[in-house]
Amino acid sequence: MPLHTRVLHDESEYLVSEEASVPLQPRVRVFARHDDPTFPDPPGPEVKTDQGLWLQVAAVDEGEFQPPDGATPEQVELLQRMLARYLDMRAERDRNAVSSCFYLLVQDRPVYSIHRAQPGGLLLSLFRTEEHARRVLGRLGQEGLVIPTGSLREFLILRAEEGFAGALLDEEEPVYWCLDPREQIQFLRIRPDPEEDGLEGHLLDGAGRWQELKGEEDLTFFEDEESWDGLMNRLIGTIPFLGYEGPTPLYYLRRDAAELVLEDPDLPQEGRYLPLFHDPQAAEEFVATEGIDRAEVVDAQDLVGLLRSIQESGALARLHPGDHRARGGVVWADGDSVVIQTFSGFWRRTHDRSFSWIP
Numbered sequence: 001m002p003l004h005t006r007v008l009h010d011e012s013e014y015l016v017s018e019e020a021s022v023p024l025q026p027r028v029r030v031f032a033r034h035d036d037p038t039f040p041d042p043p044g045p046e047v048k049t050d051q052g053l054w055l056q057v058a059a060v061d062e063g064e065f066q067p068p069d070g071a072t073p074e075q076v077e078l079l080q081r082m083l084a085r086y087l088d089m090r091a092e093r094d095r096n097a098v099s100s101c102f103y104l105l106v107q108d109r110p111v112y113s114i115h116r117a118q119p120g121g122l123l124l125s126l127f128r129t130e131e132h133a134r135r136v137l138g139r140l141g142q143e144g145l146v147i148p149t150g151s152l153r154e155f156l157i158l159r160a161e162e163g164f165a166g167a168l169l170d171e172e173e174p175v176y177w178c179l180d181p182r183e184q185i186q187f188l189r190i191r192p193d194p195e196e197d198g199l200e201g202h203l204l205d206g207a208g209r210w211q212e213l214k215g216e217e218d219l220t221f222f223e224d225e226e227s228w229d230g231l232m233n234r235l236i237g238t239i240p241f242l243g244y245e246g247p248t249p250l251y252y253l254r255r256d257a258a259e260l261v262l263e264d265p266d267l268p269q270e271g272r273y274l275p276l277f278h279d280p281q282a283a284e285e286f287v288a289t290e291g292i293d294r295a296e297v298v299d300a301q302d303l304v305g306l307l308r309s310i311q312e313s314g315a316l317a318r319l320h321p322g323d324h325r326a327r328g329g330v331v332w333a334d335g336d337s338v339v340i341q342t343f344s345g346f347w348r349r350t351h352d353r354s355f356s357w358i359p
Helices: 073-095 130-140 152-162 225-235 280-290 303-312
Strands: 003-009 012-022 025-033 046-049 052-061 064-066 102-106 123-126 144-148 166-169 173-179 185-192 199-204 210-212 251-255 272-277 296-299 316-319 329-334 337-342 345-349 355-358
Touching: 003 073, 012 073, 012 152, 025 073, 052 073, 064 073, 102 123, 102 130, 123 173, 130 144, 152 173, 152 185, 152 199, 152 225, 251 280, 272 280, 272 303, 280 296, 303 316, 303 329, 303 337
Parallel strands: 123 166, 272 316
Antiparallel strands: 003 012, 012 025, 025 052, 046 052, 052 064, 102 144, 166 173, 173 185, 185 199, 199 210, 251 272, 251 296, 316 329, 329 337, 337 345, 345 355
């Protein structure tokens, strides 16, 4: 949902709308009253917003100011001055926000976390204090910026629209996107309960303060896999999976001379799957985490034959099961080749054990 700000400038009223675009660089649309005498020849159609009827007179997309077609130099100058006033208002509002946190930009890209607390997408890294943010920036060993969020609620709304799957506060407290019964977005922070052996939740209220979650709340976790994958493509890059560095073998688990097929009732095809891994260490960690006995890690020399065999039995093959979506995917035999579907689309494995993207 776009964020709206009313701006009074030169005896005219404007509505500035911010909506998610590229990460942390919102698309801005500027509206004037549909009967504003400054624009006697409407540069575009009237637009009905939740703030009434307005006329779009300018936009800013990826930092580039876009005046309306046929605008006079006087109108362009007026709109640029109005936007400068809006930016001053926005900066002042951010400075006075009671709930401001801090985030990092490194090479014009937001710093994010890949965390098993939210295996579906990226968590934006947030910090309560500037000092903590600067310590993390120092650990990264790169030049970057520490920037206040301003109103935390407004900031998180735009991040959810951009495709972030949540946030990670102070490197340890996940913040989830949720929907209430009215389909309004809410923000749920989870952290260890200091008094009991468990977890406690806090909801971000309208004033930007965290309120302890008491009793039952009718919330559902918000999921938008398409947007989450789109953001991962932009920030991680279009690669088959995170950790891929070129030609690489894939490994499977074997026990008693037979491939080890596991069960997961949440999966289709009766929940049976063959775990695959792109390095032996990941396979060994999976075996230890799942408590699997007598499992042997084997290089899948004949991967096509292996996949055909488990497909005929009605099972799936999954790369890095239980790990983050950026690292995993579904793998199957397609004729004489291997195809994998991951966050970045479909990839075909070539004879040298590389992957090529399928348009």
